[in-house]
Amino acid sequence: MKDRTLGIVTLAAFVxxxxxxxxxxxxxxxxxxVQRIFYFHVPAGITSYxxxxxxxxxxxAFLATRDPKWDRLAYCSAEVGVVFAGANIALGMLWAKPVWxxxxxxxxxxxxxxxxxxxxxxxxxxGAYISDASRRAxxxxxxxxxxxxxVPINYLAIRIWRTQHPSPVIAGGEGSxxxxxxxxxxxxxxAAVGLLYVYLLRRRxxxxxxxxxxxxxxxxxxxx
Amino acid sequence: MSPIAALVLKDLAIELRRKETVVSMAMFGxxxxxxFAFALQSASLATGGDPLNNAAAELWVALTFAGVxxxxxxxxxxxxxxxxxxxxxxxxxxxALYVGKVLSNFLFMLLAAAVVLALxxxxxxxxxxxxxxWVAVLTVLGTFGFAGVGTILAMIAANTRMRxxxxxxxxxxxxxxxxxxxxxxxxxxxxxxxxxTLYVELVAAFDIIxxxxxxxxxxxxxxx
Amino acid sequence: xxxxxxxxxIAAYIVFFAVVTGYIVLLSWNQRDLDRRIDALESRVDRKSxxx
Numbered sequence: 001m002k003d004r005t006l007g008i009v010t011l012a013a014f015v016x017x018x019x020x021x022x023x024x025x026x027x028x029x030x031x032x033x034v035q036r037i038f039y040f041h042v043p044a045g046i047t048s049y050x051x052x053x054x055x056x057x058x059x060x061a062f063l064a065t066r067d068p069k070w071d072r073l074a075y076c077s078a079e080v081g082v083v084f085a086g087a088n089i090a091l092g093m094l095w096a097k098p099v100w101x102x103x104x105x106x107x108x109x110x111x112x113x114x115x116x117x118x119x120x121x122x123x124x125x126x127g128a129y130i131s132d133a134s135r136r137a138x139x140x141x142x143x144x145x146x147x148x149x150x151v152p153i154n155y156l157a158i159r160i161w162r163t164q165h166p167s168p169v170i171a172g173g174e175g176s177x178x179x180x181x182x183x184x185x186x187x188x189x190x191a192a193v194g195l196l197y198v199y200l201l202r203r204r205x206x207x208x209x210x211x212x213x214x215x216x217x218x219x220x221x222x223x224x
Numbered sequence: 225m226s227p228i229a230a231l232v233l234k235d236l237a238i239e240l241r242r243k244e245t246v247v248s249m250a251m252f253g254x255x256x257x258x259x260f261a262f263a264l265q266s267a268s269l270a271t272g273g274d275p276l277n278n279a280a281a282e283l284w285v286a287l288t289f290a291g292v293x294x295x296x297x298x299x300x301x302x303x304x305x306x307x308x309x310x311x312x313x314x315x316x317x318x319x320a321l322y323v324g325k326v327l328s329n330f331l332f333m334l335l336a337a338a339v340v341l342a343l344x345x346x347x348x349x350x351x352x353x354x355x356x357x358w359v360a361v362l363t364v365l366g367t368f369g370f371a372g373v374g375t376i377l378a379m380i381a382a383n384t385r386m387r388x389x390x391x392x393x394x395x396x397x398x399x400x401x402x403x404x405x406x407x408x409x410x411x412x413x414x415x416x417x418x419x420x421t422l423y424v425e426l427v428a429a430f431d432i433i434x435x436x437x438x439x440x441x442x443x444x445x446x447x448x
Numbered sequence: 449x450x451x452x453x454x455x456x457x458i459a460a461y462i463v464f465f466a467v468v469t470g471y472i473v474l475l476s477w478n479q480r481d482l483d484r485r486i487d488a489l490e491s492r493v494d495r496k497s498x499x500x
Contacts, residue, residue, distance in 0.1 A: 146377075
C-alpha cells in the first residue's frame with residue numbers, strides 16, 4: 001500500500017474512532033465525559049510498548065544480520081514510540097488532574113512509562129551523538145538491546161514499589177470488565193492508533209532512506 | 225597469568241601510581257551524601273519527619289554519583305594516549321577485556337563505597353549489627369551491577385561526542401530499576417532489619433542479567 | 449452532563465491531535481527538504497559527469 005493511501009485509510013479510521021469514542025460509547029457513570037480520554041490514552045500506551053518491542057527486535061536482528069534495514073527500523077520505531085509514549089503520558093495527565101486531582105503520581109504504571117520514554121530518548125541521543133557513521137549502527141543497536149532488556153526488570157521493580165493506576169480493565173482478573181459498547185469503541189480507536197503507528201513509521205523510514213541517499217550523493221559529489 | 229588478572233593488575237598499578245580515581249570518587253560520593261543530607265534533613269526538620277527515613281536515599285544517591293564519576297575517570301585513563309587502542313590490539317578476547325574492566329571498575333567503586341559507607345554509619349549513628357551487614361551486602365551487589373552496566377556504557381559513551389554527558393544519562397537511565405530496588409531494600413533494612421527478599425532478588429537478578437547481556441554484546445561496541 | 453469534565457476531555461483530544469499533527473508536519477518538512485537536496489545534488493552529479 002502506498003503511503004498516501006495508508007494516510008487516507010488512517011484518517012478515515014480516526015474519523016470513525018472519534019465517532020465511536022465521543023458519541024457511540026456510553027458516558028461513564030462515575031467519571032463522566034472525561035473518561036472518554038481513555039479511548040486514545042490506552043491505545044497510545046500499548047502502541048508505544050509495541051514500538052519499543054520493535055526497537056529491541058530490530059536491534060537484535062541488526063546485530064545478527066548486519067542488514068541496515070533492521071537498524072533503520074529500530075531507530076525509526078524508537079522515535080515514533082517516544083511520540084506515542086509522550087502522547088500517552090500527556091493524555092494520562094489530563095485525565096488524572098480532574099479524576100485524581102493531581103497531574104502526576106509515582107505510581108507503578110506511570111513511572112514505568114516515564115522510564116521507558118527516558119530509556120528510548122537516551123537511545124536516540126546516543127545515535128545522534130556518534131559522528132562515525134560506520135560505528136553508529138552497531139553501538140546504537142547495543143543500547144537498543146540493553147534498553148529492551150531493561151523493560152521487564154523495570155516493570156518488576158516498579159511493580160514491587162507501588163501501584164495506584166486503575167488495573168487493566170481487559171483481562172484484569174475478577175471484577176474488571178468493560179461495557180460492551182465501550183469495548184467496541186476502544187477496539188475502533190485502537191485500530192486507528194495502530195494504523196497511525198504504521199503510517200508514521202513508514203513516513204519516518206522514507207525520510208531516513210532519503211537522508212542516506214543524500215549522504216551517498218554528497219560523497220559522490222566530493223569524490224568527483 | 226590470565227589476561228583478566230593482567231588487565232586488573234594493570235588498572236591497579238595505574239591507580240596506585242596516581243591515586244586519582246578512588247580518592248575523587250570517595251570525595252565526590254561523600255559530598256553528594258552530605259549535600260543530600262542537608263537538603264533532605266532540612267526538609268524533614270521542617271516537616272517533623274524522622275531523618276533516618278532519608279538515609280537510604282542519601283546513601284544511594286552518593287553511590288550513584290560517585291560511580292558515574294569513577295566510570296568517567298576510568299574511561300578517560302583508557303582514552304589518554306590511545307591506551308584503549310593498544311588494549312584492543314592486544315591478543316585478548318573481547319569477553320576477557322570486558323570482564324577485566326568490570327572487575328577493576330568494581331574494585332575501585334567498592335573502595336570508594338567503603339569510605340562512603342563508613343561515614344554513612346557514623347552520620348546516621350547506626351549500630352554495628354546485622355542490619356549493617358545487609359547494607360554492606362546490598363552495597364556490594366548494587367556496586368557490582370553498576371560496574372557491570374557502566375563498563376559497557378562507558379565504551380558506548382566513548383564513541384559519542386559529549387561523552388561526559390552521555391555516560392551519566394545512559395548509566396542513570398539504565399540502572400534505574402536496580403536503584404529503586406536497592407533503595408527500597410536499604411530503607412527496609414534500616415527500618416526493621418528485613419530487606420525484603422523480592423528487593424534483594426531483584427538487585428541480584430539485575431546484576432546477573434546485565435552482566436551476561438553486556439558480555440554478549442560487548443564485542444559489537446569495540447569492533448573496528 | 450459533567451461540564452467541567454468536558455473541558456478536560458476537549459483539552460486532552462486537542463493535545464493528542466496536536467502532537468500527532470505536529471509530528472506529521474515535521475516529517476513532511478524533513479522529507480521535502482531532503483528531496484530538494486537530492487534534486488540539487490543530482491543535477492550537480494549530472495553536470496560534472498557531462499563535463500568529464
